[in-house]
Amino acid sequence: RDCLLSRGLGDVYKRQEAIRDCPKPVIAAIEGAAAGAGFSLALACDLIVAGSNSKFAMSYSKVGLTPDGGASWFLTQALPRQLATEILLEGKAIEATRLHQLGLINRLVADGTTLTVAQQWADELAALSGHAVERIKSLVREGSSNTLAQHFESEKFHFVESLNHRDALEGINAFLEKRKPVSY
Numbered sequence: 001r002d003c004l005l006s007r008g009l010g011d012v013y014k015r016q017e018a019i020r021d022c023p024k025p026v027i028a029a030i031e032g033a034a035a036g037a038g039f040s041l042a043l044a045c046d047l048i049v050a051g052s053n054s055k056f057a058m059s060y061s062k063v064g065l066t067p068d069g070g071a072s073w074f075l076t077q078a079l080p081r082q083l084a085t086e087i088l089l090e091g092k093a094i095e096a097t098r099l100h101q102l103g104l105i106n107r108l109v110a111d112g113t114t115l116t117v118a119q120q121w122a123d124e125l126a127a128l129s130g131h132a133v134e135r136i137k138s139l140v141r142e143g144s145s146n147t148l149a150q151h152f153e154s155e156k157f158h159f160v161e162s163l164n165h166r167d168a169l170e171g172i173n174a175f176l177e178k179r180k181p182v183s184y
Helices: 002-021 037-044 071-078 081-090 096-101 114-126 130-143 148-163 166-176
Strands: 027-030 033-035 047-051 055-057 107-109
Touching (some): 027 037, 027 114, 033 037, 037 055, 037 071, 047 096, 047 114, 055 096, 071 081, 107 114, 130 148, 130 166
Parallel strands (some): 027 047, 033 055, 047 107
16 A cells, blocks of 8 residues: 555656756646645646736645655745745635735736636746746756756856757847847
8 A cells, every 4th residue: 555655656756857857937827726636736836827816825734744745855945944834734725816926836827827827928928038937947956956056057058058049049049130039
């Protein structure tokens, strides 16, 4: 039984890692409630759009469990330790408006428009240089584990690599010519 449960959690962790490792931005669109693993799944995403009446909960403590799906890691990366501790210990539902104020939710939108807003945002991001977007996501992912000196080196590497990519030439020319870049 423990092995089956552990294997199931392993699948959850693989899904979360796949989202984090995806070179493209992943946007969560939340309507209604995101609890437990659903909240963890949203936290694994790069960006979160939520309906204004959405609620989020990590109620594991109320049933004698500890979080899974990376919830404790994601929350401690995104919030001050005291807030992450409050959310995980109390297990109470948290309104999307509070999480938006804390910076955990990027866009708070009218209920019923969440998916449309998320898709429009995805379209805007897809119009950017895929090469640059992938490099930026990589830098953000590395940011919390690098020292400042390491991060300077990583930024320098990615900047030079990007500067020598065809997307930069088109982007710079489009900027100078006051036009939108031709498809990356």
